[in-house]
Amino acid sequence: MNDLDICKRIAEIDLDSDFIEVYEDEYDGICVKKLYCGLVIAERYNPLTDDALCFQLMVKYNIEINRQFNAVYVVNRKDDDSIVFIGDMVLNKAICLAIIEAHNQ
Numbered sequence: 001m002n003d004l005d006i007c008k009r010i011a012e013i014d015l016d017s018d019f020i021e022v023y024e025d026e027y028d029g030i031c032v033k034k035l036y037c038g039l040v041i042a043e044r045y046n047p048l049t050d051d052a053l054c055f056q057l058m059v060k061y062n063i064e065i066n067r068q069f070n071a072v073y074v075v076n077r078k079d080d081d082s083i084v085f086i087g088d089m090v091l092n093k094a095i096c097l098a099i100i101e102a103h104n105q
Contacts, residue, residue: 004030006096007046013103014057015045047096054092061099065091 001009007030015032032045047054057063089097 001097001100003048003093006093006100007048009100010047010057010096011045013099014060048090048092051092054095057099058095061102063095063098065095 011030011032015034030045031042033040033042044050045053047057058065
């Protein structure tokens with residue numbers, strides 16, 4: 001999965017897909033068009049570069065990070081059996097991949 005695919009999949013999981021349109025943004029990953037009080041608002045959505053958004057997703061989806069031996073293990077706290085070994089990947093990407101993995105099960 002490339003970064004654009006990760007952003008799109010996280011947007012599909014996190015946002016109400018009936019009210020959003022995800023499209024590629026030439027500057028920063030993807031943009032999301034949301035219907036808000038009858039208005040369509042477009043905003044950038046990239047949890048790979050937006051640390052605050054990624055942290056909110058981590059809390060929302062009960063993701064726990066465990067760093068041992070120069071590796072990252074990501075645990076979904078709702079289901080202790082779902083542990084994903086990420087290796088020495090960027091933390092934001094590891095969190096996003098763990099959320100995607102949890103929703104593919």
